[in-house]
Amino acid sequence: MSTISDKLGELRRQIPSGVALVAVSKFHPVERLMEAYDAGQRLFAENRPQELAAKVPQMPSDVQWHFIGHLQTNKLKLVLPYVSLVQSVDSLHLLEAINRWAFENGRVVDVLLELHLGAEETKQGFSEEEILEILRGEGIGSEPGNLRIRGLMGMATNTDDMAVVEKDFERIETLYRRIKASGMDGFDILSIGMSGDWPLAVRHGATMVRIGTDIFGPREY
Ligand SMILES: *Cc1c(COP(=O)(O)O)cnc(C)c1O
Numbered sequence: 001m002s003t004i005s006d007k008l009g010e011l012r013r014q015i016p017s018g019v020a021l022v023a024v025s026k027f028h029p030v031e032r033l034m035e036a037y038d039a040g041q042r043l044f045a046e047n048r049p050q051e052l053a054a055k056v057p058q059m060p061s062d063v064q065w066h067f068i069g070h071l072q073t074n075k076l077k078l079v080l081p082y083v084s085l086v087q088s089v090d091s092l093h094l095l096e097a098i099n100r101w102a103f104e105n106g107r108v109v110d111v112l113l114e115l116h117l118g119a120e121e122t123k124q125g126f127s128e129e130e131i132l133e134i135l136r137g138e139g140i141g142s143e144p145g146n147l148r149i150r151g152l153m154g155m156a157t158n159t160d161d162m163a164v165v166e167k168d169f170e171r172i173e174t175l176y177r178r179i180k181a182s183g184m185d186g187f188d189i190l191s192i193g194m195s196g197d198w199p200l201a202v203r204h205g206a207t208m209v210r211i212g213t214d215i216f217g218p219r220e221y
Contacts, residue, residue, distance in 0.1 A: 003035070008040070011214060015198070015202065020043065020209070024068065026048065030055055052078065066083055085189075088124070089112065095147065103145070109148070110148045114152075115152055115153070118156070150187060151190055152176050153191040155192075156201075193210065
């Protein structure tokens with residue numbers, strides 16, 4: 001059986017330089033995260049606020065954390081002090097709450113907007129039109145001066161049918177390139193691809209992949 005270090009090494013050989021590898025460590029104990037840390041991994045992501053807040057103080061301070069789960073506005077203080085990027089902003093309400101928190105705490109928070117892709121089991125995310133409206137500043141009550149929208153995140157349909165997954169990636173890639181072509185400042189992250197589908201995501205322009213199972217093995221729920 002290969003170790004976490006072996007698996008990370010294998011992934012790093014395969015993933016092109018310029019594509020960030022986010023180690024999705026949800027549901028795994030800190031000892032396993034430390035194995036990845038000792039193999040050089042510094043970028044980790046969690047999807048539950050309490051779990052993130054519990055792990056942060058147990059890991060070295062040079063770890064960079066991302067949040068990738070559904071975030072309720074009453075949980076912001078468990079998450080925003082610790083993360084360098086919220087990848088999973090999926091409502092205007094959340095976007096505005098993050099902006100307000102950031103203003104009150106003298107911070108600028110980097111976020112990705114989540115595009116709703118075909119995944120039937122998650123209704124999470126914005127439509128293309130909603131994302132374009134947000135970027136035009138429409139529907140946002142206050143000036144989002146404490147937010148930096150750095151790009152898009154998407155989760156492809158959960159299926160073995162790679163043709164369906166590819167359609168999802170094509171959709172998000174098209175939107176990403178369209179926004180980039182409009183010259184938006186600092187918009188440079190396309191976060192797509194997980195354990196089953198990251199090579200396809202890379203072929204569709206991913207600048208960041210989020211990999212859990214292929215590093216840590218199956219999660220125990
Ligand atoms: C769990 C999760 C991943 C990683 O999934 P794996 O299949 O284990 O690689 C990626 N992105 C999000 C949003 C997740 O919740």
